[in-house]
Amino acid sequence: MKKDLLGNSVFQMAAEQFDRVADFLELDERVRERCKWPKRVITVSLPVTMDDGRTEVFFGHRVQHHLSRGPVKGGLRFHPNVDVGEVAALAMWMNWKCALMGLPFGGGKGGIACDPRAMSLGEQERLTRRFAQEISPFIGPEIDVMAPDVGTNAQHMAWILDTYSTREGRFVPEVITGKPLELQGSQGRNEATGYGVAFLVTQALQKLSLPIEGSSAIVQGFGNVGSHAVATMNRYGIQVRGVSDISGAVWNAQGLDTDALQKHVAHNGGVAGFPGGEAIDSEELLLQRCDVLVPAALERVITQENASKLNCRILAEAANGPTTPCADAIIEERGDIFLIPDVLCNAGGVTVSYFEWVQNLQRFSWTKQEVLSKLENKLNEAFENLLEFCHQRQCGHRLGALATGVDLVAQVKQTRGLFP
Numbered sequence: 001m002k003k004d005l006l007g008n009s010v011f012q013m014a015a016e017q018f019d020r021v022a023d024f025l026e027l028d029e030r031v032r033e034r035c036k037w038p039k040r041v042i043t044v045s046l047p048v049t050m051d052d053g054r055t056e057v058f059f060g061h062r063v064q065h066h067l068s069r070g071p072v073k074g075g076l077r078f079h080p081n082v083d084v085g086e087v088a089a090l091a092m093w094m095n096w097k098c099a100l101m102g103l104p105f106g107g108g109k110g111g112i113a114c115d116p117r118a119m120s121l122g123e124q125e126r127l128t129r130r131f132a133q134e135i136s137p138f139i140g141p142e143i144d145v146m147a148p149d150v151g152t153n154a155q156h157m158a159w160i161l162d163t164y165s166t167r168e169g170r171f172v173p174e175v176i177t178g179k180p181l182e183l184q185g186s187q188g189r190n191e192a193t194g195y196g197v198a199f200l201v202t203q204a205l206q207k208l209s210l211p212i213e214g215s216s217a218i219v220q221g222f223g224n225v226g227s228h229a230v231a232t233m234n235r236y237g238i239q240v241r242g243v244s245d246i247s248g249a250v251w252n253a254q255g256l257d258t259d260a261l262q263k264h265v266a267h268n269g270g271v272a273g274f275p276g277g278e279a280i281d282s283e284e285l286l287l288q289r290c291d292v293l294v295p296a297a298l299e300r301v302i303t304q305e306n307a308s309k310l311n312c313r314i315l316a317e318a319a320n321g322p323t324t325p326c327a328d329a330i331i332e333e334r335g336d337i338f339l340i341p342d343v344l345c346n347a348g349g350v351t352v353s354y355f356e357w358v359q360n361l362q363r364f365s366w367t368k369q370e371v372l373s374k375l376e377n378k379l380n381e382a383f384e385n386l387l388e389f390c391h392q393r394q395c396g397h398r399l400g401a402l403a404t405g406v407d408l409v410a411q412v413k414q415t416r417g418l419f420p
């Protein structure tokens, strides 16, 4: 298993980051190994009847990194490139994220290798329900609580809720988060990740004594996270000059009309062809001058090749794992980029998921204002603690954020002891 996981470049990256943190913390060798490897790696085959009558077999994975601090928490991703190594890396990052944010969860992640853009809604429903059915023995409100991630949304969560609840013979909203409001989803959950990214950007701008209003941003990725980050930054008065997605990239030096862009994407499926800006190469977009660069898509887009050419003051990692360790080293060496590391930057999603789970367990609901103000408090506290930790320990933001998370998990494992 160790060899299989390390054969994947994303897992290798998460493991490399972990090793660096473990060295920094001088973790005891025994607890170090326990923290590094996932507790459960589950793969299921998923036969699905396609619209043309064929039976296609997909593979779905769920990795539960550890259960030492509470149930496992993390998203379920639908993407053609999903494999077990990537899912295991994302599960490991969820650990450190939950611990850093002080949430009572271990990290988990799920993924199904499929292309939802090429599937009908019916095919997606059958695939999601089959996965929920196969994974049901391994999930539950006190065991593993899934949520949306790349390629999934509230509708997928509703199908999982329905499948699980039908199996249990009762309504179990607390088995899943990021679900529709009418199924006891939480106010604010849909926009939480992007909202949190934009909020932290304003905190970072303030730390750098830069004005919020009129500062400029570029966003790579216009899915749930990227589009809400854009909308919220726009509300703060931050000018979004460039946006890219799978269809291409658009640029307007005077700032894009983000409402019009949103409508264009809803009609055309992507940002390409947006009349309010000019087309630009997606790789080139990352190198344009701006105050804030927000990678909000997949892993490993800031690399050894482009890290030295970035032209931003703040790198706000809305995606999980967008910066490779080599690029990290270059950015640290440069010293002119304020990094908001992924485990903090995109933690708004899982934090409101935690609020959703708490509301469900109490059969009670909070207003949107309550949710967002609780979210801001949590993010602000984690942000200030991180800056303080980095100042005390004289380390970069990536190392500081991961070290805070890893340290808590290691302490918990140490205190609980090793059984038998």
Ligand code: GLU
Binding pocket: 073, 074, 075, 076, 145, 146, 147, 148, 149, 150, 177, 178, 320, 346, 347, 349, 350, 351, 353
């Ligand atoms: N998929 C999101 C993440 O990567 C949210 C997870 C959750 O809400 O449990 O953080």
